Amino acid sequence: xxxxxxxxxxxxxxxxxxxxxxxxxxxxxxxxxxxxxxxxxxxxxxxxxxxxxxxxxxxxxxxxxxxxxxxxxxxxxxxxxxxxxxxxxxxxxxxxxxxxxxxxxxxxxxxxxxxxxxxxxxxxxxxxxxxxxxxxxxxxxxxxxxxxxxxxxxxxxxxxxxxxxxxxxxxxxxxxxxxxxxxxxxxxxxxxxxxxxxxxxx
Numbered sequence: 001x002x003x004x005x006x007x008x009x010x011x012x013x014x015x016x017x018x019x020x021x022x023x024x025x026x027x028x029x030x031x032x033x034x035x036x037x038x039x040x041x042x043x044x045x046x047x048x049x050x051x052x053x054x055x056x057x058x059x060x061x062x063x064x065x066x067x068x069x070x071x072x073x074x075x076x077x078x079x080x081x082x083x084x085x086x087x088x089x090x091x092x093x094x095x096x097x098x099x100x101x102x103x104x105x106x107x108x109x110x111x112x113x114x115x116x117x118x119x120x121x122x123x124x125x126x127x128x129x130x131x132x133x134x135x136x137x138x139x140x141x142x143x144x145x146x147x148x149x150x151x152x153x154x155x156x157x158x159x160x161x162x163x164x165x166x167x168x169x170x171x172x173x174x175x176x177x178x179x180x181x182x183x184x185x186x187x188x189x190x191x192x193x194x195x196x197x198x199x200x201x202x
């Protein structure tokens with residue numbers, strides 16, 4: 001069994017590796033180890049995630065896609081989530097999330113009888129879909145509250161916008177001058193593709 005851990009944080013100033021210890025302890029409790037780790041800072045609401053794409057490219061049938069929670073894997077719209085889920089299913093990947101006990105059966109080498117296995121798989125698939133929908137709803141609500149807060153701050157003359165990370169933008173531009181593609185630059189400096197694009201516009 002090849003276990004591929006996916007660790008994601010939304011912004012560059014968050015620690016994407018924060019959940020590493022929890023994932024390692026979970027895997028060790030099942031008598032196994034993490035074989036490969038994919039770490040990135042990118043929004044779960046975008047499908048443009050270089051490390052997730054690399055994981056899917058590397059994956060083989062029967063591999064485990066290990067995450068702390070489903071919202072680390074997706075906050076995507078319904079359409080984008082279905083596209084991602086289709087790729088995950090086509091690769092034969094088994095999603096295991098620490099906060100989804102029904103998914104933990106994916107860590108077992110020996111399955112039960114076929115009927116029980118199929119029933120558990122169906123239940124787990126339904127719960128993954130529910131948690132993906134909840135993750136998206138949470139994202140949309142937070143964005144709405146953020147927009148309301150910004151609108152109020154602007155009305156009060158207090159909104160200044162998010163400060164630019166000059167050091168990060170400098171590294172991005174150096175990578176681009178060196179001939180790196182946008183996606184390679186994002187992976188190299190450890191930021192989202194949208195950050196690279198924004199830095200190059202400024």
